[in-house]
Amino acid sequence: MDNQNPDSQIKGISGGKTKFIVLAIVIIVIIAGLGIYLASSSSKTNPDKQLTILVGSGSYTCEYISQVATNFENTHPGYKVTITTAGYSSLLTSEENDLKGKSSSPSIVMYYASQAAALAPYLYNIPTTGPNSIDVSNFLTGNMYSGGYQIATNGTILKTIGIPVHTVTGYNLVYNTTIFNNTTLQAKFMSEYHFSFNPRTFKNFTALQDAAAFINSNTIFNGNNNKYALMFPDSSHHSMIDAFYNMLYPYVQGNKTIGVPANSSANYWTYFAYRDGQYMPSFNNTQGIRALEMYKNLTQYEPSVSVQPIGYSQQEEYFATGDYAMGIAWSSFFPTYSSNTSKVAGNYSVALMPGGFTGYSPTFLGINPYATNVSLAVEFLNYATTPSQYKMGLEKFAFLPGTYSGLDVAANMSGFGWVHSFVNYSRNITLNKSYASVITALSPLFPTLIPDMNSQILDYFEGKTTASAALSTAYTEWVNAIKDQGITL
Numbered sequence: 001m002d003n004q005n006p007d008s009q010i011k012g013i014s015g016g017k018t019k020f021i022v023l024a025i026v027i028i029v030i031i032a033g034l035g036i037y038l039a040s041s042s043s044k045t046n047p048d049k050q051l052t053i054l055v056g057s058g059s060y061t062c063e064y065i066s067q068v069a070t071n072f073e074n075t076h077p078g079y080k081v082t083i084t085t086a087g088y089s090s091l092l093t094s095e096e097n098d099l100k101g102k103s104s105s106p107s108i109v110m111y112y113a114s115q116a117a118a119l120a121p122y123l124y125n126i127p128t129t130g131p132n133s134i135d136v137s138n139f140l141t142g143n144m145y146s147g148g149y150q151i152a153t154n155g156t157i158l159k160t161i162g163i164p165v166h167t168v169t170g171y172n173l174v175y176n177t178t179i180f181n182n183t184t185l186q187a188k189f190m191s192e193y194h195f196s197f198n199p200r201t202f203k204n205f206t207a208l209q210d211a212a213a214f215i216n217s218n219t220i221f222n223g224n225n226n227k228y229a230l231m232f233p234d235s236s237h238h239s240m241i242d243a244f245y246n247m248l249y250p251y252v253q254g255n256k257t258i259g260v261p262a263n264s265s266a267n268y269w270t271y272f273a274y275r276d277g278q279y280m281p282s283f284n285n286t287q288g289i290r291a292l293e294m295y296k297n298l299t300q301y302e303p304s305v306s307v308q309p310i311g312y313s314q315q316e317e318y319f320a321t322g323d324y325a326m327g328i329a330w331s332s333f334f335p336t337y338s339s340n341t342s343k344v345a346g347n348y349s350v351a352l353m354p355g356g357f358t359g360y361s362p363t364f365l366g367i368n369p370y371a372t373n374v375s376l377a378v379e380f381l382n383y384a385t386t387p388s389q390y391k392m393g394l395e396k397f398a399f400l401p402g403t404y405s406g407l408d409v410a411a412n413m414s415g416f417g418w419v420h421s422f423v424n425y426s427r428n429i430t431l432n433k434s435y436a437s438v439i440t441a442l443s444p445l446f447p448t449l450i451p452d453m454n455s456q457i458l459d460y461f462e463g464k465t466t467a468s469a470a471l472s473t474a475y476t477e478w479v480n481a482i483k484d485q486g487i488t489l
Contacts, residue, residue, distance in 0.1 A: 048373045049079045051380055053365075054095065054106040057085035060332060061110055061166050061363045064399045067392065068384045081380070095119060099368060107371035108380065111364050116147030116161065117443040124367035124374060125159035132375045134382060138403045139164055140426045142265050142360040145436040153441060153489075155433030163381055164362035164402040169422060170330040171233075171246045171266075172358055173208070173351040174337065175199045176226065176344055179215065179325050189214055199326065200421070202354040204250065205294050208326075212301045215325045230301040231318055231327035235311030236458040241450050243328065244283075244457060245270045247295045250355045251287040258282055261432045266359040269435040272489070279438050279489035284475035292460065292467040305461050320344060328353075330361070335398040338415065350418035352425060362402060438489050445481055452477040 053069065055062045062085060069081035084106060086094045095109045099122035111119055127133035136144060143164035145151075150158040179185065180197060189197040193210050202208050208230070215229040233239035249270045254262030259273030260282050273282035282288070302310060302324075310318070316336050319327040322343035329337075331350075338345050352358050365384070367377045383389065390406035393399035394413055401407050404423065411419040442449070456470040456477075465473075482489070 046078070048376070049076075050372065051079075051081045051108065051376060052084060052106040053081065053108040053110070053380075054084050054086060054091075054098075055110040056091050056363075057087050059110070059363070060335065060397055060399055061365075063397050064166070064393045065110075065365075065384065067396065068389050071389065071392070072380060072383055079376075091115075092118060096122070099123065099370075102370045104368070104370050104372050107368055107373070107377045109366050109368065110165075111147070111162065111366060113147035113361050113364070114443060114446060116150075116364065117440045119366060120150035120159075120161050120440070122369075123159075123161040124369040124371075124377075126161070126163070126367060126378065126381075128160055132378050134160075134163055134378060136160060136163070138385075138405055140167060140360070140362075140402065140404065140407075141431055142267075142426055142429060143167060143362040143402060145431045145433070146267065146360045146362055147364050149436070151433060151437040151440055153434075153437050155437055157433070162364035162366035163385065165365045165381075165384060166332075166363035167400045167402050167407065168330055168332045168361045168363060169358045169400075170242065170361050171328045171353055172331055173199050173202075173326060173353055174319060174329045174334075174348055175326045175351065176322070176324070176347060177349050178347050179226070180349075185215075185218065188218075199349075199354075200351040200418075202351070204354050205247070205298065208354045209294070209297055212298070212326065216301055226325050227323040228302050229325050230298060231310060231315065231324040232295075232298045232302060233310050233312075233315055233328055234299045234302075234305045234461065235309040235314070236305075236454040237309070237311050238450065238454070239309075239311045239315075240454040240457045244292065244295060244453070246328075246353055246359060247291040248283055248288060249357060249359075251291040252282055252285075255287060258285060258287060261430065261435065263428070263430045264432060264435065265429045266353070266357055267361075268439050269432075272435065272438050274434070281475050281478050284471050288471050289467045292457070292471060295457075296461055296467075299461065305458065319348075331400055334400075338398055352421055356421075356425065358422065358425065441487055441489065442482070445485060445487070448481050449478055452481070 053065060055065055066083050069083055072081055073079055092111070092115045095111065096118060098106065099119065128136050136148070139148065148160060148162050148164055150161050152158055180199060186197045192214065195207065197211065199211070202211065212230040233243045245268060246266045249266035252258045252260045252270065253264055259275035260270060271282055272279045299305065315327065315329055316333040318324060319329060320337050320342040336342060337348055365381055367374060371377055385403050385406065387405050387409050390401040391409050394410050394416065401410055407419055407423050410416040411423060453474045456474040459465045460467055460470040
């Protein structure tokens with residue numbers, strides 16, 4: 001057969017006109033088929049121009065990255081970015097399975113600080129200099145040491161495993177400005193306590209307690225339809241351990257006898273101190289007892305823990321009702337406070353914790369080393385963290401940037417003036433790499449250490465034990481758990 005000659009396929013057909021008709025039909029079919037093939041081929045994206053990103057379902061990062069993906073496709077014709085999601089409980093397992101199995105998808109994975117140690121051995125070592133690199137100097141140091149690096153026990157950075165795309169600070173003090181801007185209350189408070197009623201100037205937790213007691217006793221406050229002076233997290237499900245390291249930090253940091261470095265920021269590393277040649281829990285001492293007693297004092301202005309524990313959901317929802325004059329919050333709750341349904345929208349402000357500090361719990365993006373196009377993944381992360389994209393995220397989702405340049409953009413936008421104080425604080429804190437490595441080493445033990453601490457604090461809050469006994473028991477349980485796992489700090 002001569003497949004190159006169309007005439008050769010119609011020689012047995014009689015009649016010249018019929019031959020021409022058949023030939024025309026054959027040509028049309030061939031052309032049509034070729035057109036379908038070309039259209040089909042052109043619609044397929046080159047694998048080198050595709051990215052798949054796995055993010056937590058329902059997270060602010062999901063909202064932000066989905067919009068960034070659309071913008072990336074619009075500015076990079078021919079490229080395709082696909083967003084997939086997983087719930088919090090399955091996110092880590094899914095990512096571990098894909099990375100350990102050397103799957104080429106997803107190209108980029110989202111993870112939280114507490115998941116960094118588990119994923120670190122399998123994530124791509126992101127270049128920080130040269131071509132196809134990310135300038136990590138633009139990312140907050142506190143964020144990077146919370147999960148952006150894989151760190152050896154001696155404090156050496158082994159590799160850069162991710163970038164903090166979303167800054168989540170915690171805890172922060174939020175307050176209802178209709179109360180704190182009341183000139184009558186300001187004057188009366190100054191007369192009674194002899195310091196400013198401005199929460200941004202509170203120097204310690206005693207000042208916070210004074211302000212709560214004052215608000216609680218004033219009918220002017222009740223006239224604003226508020227029910228409670230202060231919302232303070234006390235849920236034993238998880239919130240207690242997060243609240244207590246914020247309470248503990250100002251009492252122990254810089255104390256040479258205890259061993260927690262000065263100006264190191266509040267985080268899980270506050271729970272450990274270097275003394276006598278090793279790292280040990282930092283809270284079983286007089287300062288820890290003082291911190292725990294103050295913690296209990298600050299929960300008295302809300303329903304008791306046995307009636308209504310205040311956990312993450314309550315922190316996010318309750319302050320937005322306008323029932324509270326002040327509250328302790330993660331920065332990730334601020335979009336809810338600013339939403340159309342919030343009764344404090346436009347009437348709340350943010351301060352660092354009393355004494356001027358906060359902690360870091362950012363959301364990270366890491367790269368799969370087996371992805372089809374790792375360099376494209378690096379390019380996307382750089383694009384997602386540009387000031388222009390962060391500005392979009394702030395305007396659409398109140399998404400707090402992970403870079404200094406992004407936060408500078410935020411600080412100059414309406415409603416984000418409080419970011420100035422946070423940026424200044426972040427530029428000046430000192431982080432000890434070895435303390436970050438301790439938390440990395442212990443992170444597999446968190447499912448044990450967290451309930452050990454929370455159950456003891458709950459017993460103290462419910463009057464079942466003393467502050468001293470609660471911390472002593474938690475200390476013993478932590479030390480034994482570390483020894484049982486053969487972990488040397």
